[in-house]
Amino acid sequence: MxxxxxxxxxxxxxxxxxxxxxxxxxxxxxxxxxxxxxxxxxxxxxxxxxxxxxxxxSKEDVALATDNELWSVFLAEVAVMEIRGPVTAAFLTAVRTALGRMDDGWAERFLATRALCARVPAVEAHSLRYCNDTTRAAVERLAARLGRDRGDVSLSLAVEISIAAWRHAALTWTDDGGEGGLPGLLDRLDHAFAAIPSAVTVSA
Amino acid sequence: MxxxxxxxxxxxxxxxxxxxxxxxxxxxxxxxxxxxxxxxxxxxxxxxxxxxxxxxxSKEDVALATDNELWSVFLAEVAVMEIRGPVTAAFLTAVRTALGRMDDGWAERFLATRALCARVPAVEAHSLRYCNDTTRAAVERLAARLGRDRGDVSLSLAVEISIAAWRHAALTWTDDGGEGGLPGLLDRLDHAFAAIPSAVTVSA
DNA sequence: GAGGAAAGTGCCACTGAGGGGCATTCGCTG
DNA sequence: CAGCGAATGCCCCTCAGTGGCACTTTCCTC
Missing domain, CATH: 1.10.10.60 (Homeodomain-like)
Known part of the structure; x- marks a missing residue:
């Protein structure tokens, strides 16, 4: 930038x-x-x-410019990062790296953007589509780099699960008014990713 | 109906x-x-x-009426079904039940709807929002019935993971032109849910 | 540093989504 | 069959988004 x-x-x-x-x-x-x-x-x-x-x-896109900053840096990171170990862990690392590259003031803008999403369905819809497009792009990059098929079920699900964890972290952070700023968001991110194994087995 | x-x-x-x-x-x-x-x-x-x-x-909503049929029946099912064992399994059962309640011709309409989603970003965005709203509603119902907190990380992730599996099943089914009709979709659904454990551990 | 190609901008007119207000019609109930 | 409430049709409006064209600015080249 x-x-x-x-x-x-x-x-x-x-x-x-x-x-x-x-x-x-x-x-x-x-x-x-x-x-x-x-x-x-x-x-x-x-x-x-x-x-x-x-x-x-579109009008929705300008509202989501801050999201865009993160996702484009994230995708660039996925394309070049060293990938070892679980895909979900690699995803977490990539998001953390991307967050670390955001400029000062990004967290504040991001919080405002998320608040906007929560209030305006049309903006939320566009945001979800961005998320989805990013997910697909990430799956393609990862598939290419890991020598797997683009339609690989496990790989796709691993990325979707990671995105779900990210979104849960962002959502609770937003609900609490962006508590702790960017470090607070990183904490919630780690917490959400740590909860993935238990999510698969959670029972009635 | x-x-x-x-x-x-x-x-x-x-x-x-x-x-x-x-x-x-x-x-x-x-x-x-x-x-x-x-x-x-x-x-x-x-x-x-x-x-x-x-x-x-809206114009997008009328295109997604078929999705709506499924989700409303699904949510009703989540509210009354007997819940035992893993949440993801319960989710799978609820979707299967809801699919079984769809009228003749639903699968065909659903296929056309998904094809539309794949071609028109605005429709896809609305579809994702529906999905997201349904996810939240499902989490709330499940939380209430299982005596857990609405913001429970594991529960939220379990539902998100299930939705991801559903969406992957629907996506591949659509890409293959709705192969096998409704039973074919059910097959892919079982397959996607079966892949969840391996998705969490999939590594480079 | 002059001049032309190329890219970017402003203005104008237009379409189509979506909503508000009000009169009318239709289905229900006594 | 009378009257009430709900649903509908119609007209008029706002605003997002696009195409076309003239104009300005930047860049490149000689």
Whole structure:
């Protein structure tokens, strides 16, 4: 995310993107997602609506820009990391690494994004789709690197289970108002992953 | 779903709902989701657009009516079934029971719905949200019945894992063109659930 | 450093999803 | 069959999202 190295054109685009994402998150949080029109947003950032749609494919996407940061770094990490031992453990490591690469302020934005998700079904739906797309991409990368089939049941389930653990951690963290900040989220993450074995056997 | 017993008013509503869902699925499959406007749909069914929105909350929802049938029966089953042994096994039983209660033709409609999901991101997003809502509702019902906390990590994960297995089964079944019909789907379901233990330990 | 290609932006008009309000019709009940 | 409440149709509105085209900016090349 080092802007200084890019050509001017790219820098401007990145800045517009960031301004839109930040302002959107603020407006959506302050006065609600539906209650905020795109016209208000683009007026505040001083770009045209056309430019908005060249930067983000939809109103929901701009609300989820913070999620996107994490997932793209996560996927890049999955592509290059050393993979040994259980897939779920590798997944946990990759998420922890990705979280460690987020800039200051990311945790706060992420908390606001999750709160938004909890309140607005349309945003939650888009968020789940992102999650799902990431899951699929992760399965493909892992399958390629481990020499397994793309449709391998165990591998797919291992990734889905890991994502479920991640989501549970994020959900409880959000419910508690982002308690402990980023380290708090990491704690919950470890806790959720540690609970996986017992989840498989939990009985009535 | 026995219409004859209901008052005329309710019967009409149910018939309108069914006509909308069936026609929508046919039109969306034939000419695409985006390419079909709601005006075309309501013209074909001969109701006003206003009535459409009193029956379904959105265009995506009418495409997912078939999913809805399954999930509502499933949740009802979770609320009354006898729960013994592992939660994942109970979940599998509940899904099998719900599938057994679907009417003739459901499998075909479900296949068309899944194909639609695979092609249209917006529909997939709504489908994932349904899935997620169902998951939460199932966790709450199970928590209440097993005397556990709503936020219990193991229980939540157990349900999420089960849903992941279900989704994997449905996905491969759809990819293979609904091979084997409903029994074929049940086979894949058993297979996916059987793979859960190995998924937790799958290693590089 | 001038000039042209290429990429990005703004403006305008348009479609389609979705909702509010109100009059009308329809089914139920006494 | 009269009257009440529920469901429907119709009209009008807002807003997300797209296509087209003219204009500006950045970049590349000579």
């Amino acid at each position: 080092d802007l200084r190295e890019l050509p001017l054109r790219e820098r401007k685009k990145a800045r517009t993107r960031q301004a839109l994402a930040e302002t959107a998150l603020r407006l959506f949080t302050e006065k609600g997602f539906e209650a905020t029109t795109l016209d208000e947003l683009v007026d505040a950032v001083e770009v045209s609506k056309r430019t908005f749609f060249r930067t983000f494919p | 026995d219409l004859r017993e209901l008052p005329l008013r309710e019967r009409k509503k149910a018939r309108t709902r069914q006509a909308l869902a069936e026609t929508a699925l046919r039109l969306f499959t034939e000419k695409g989701f985006e390419a079909t406007t709601l005006d075309e749909l309501v013209d074909a069914v001969e109701v006003s657009k206003r009535t459409f929105f009193r029956t379904f909350p």
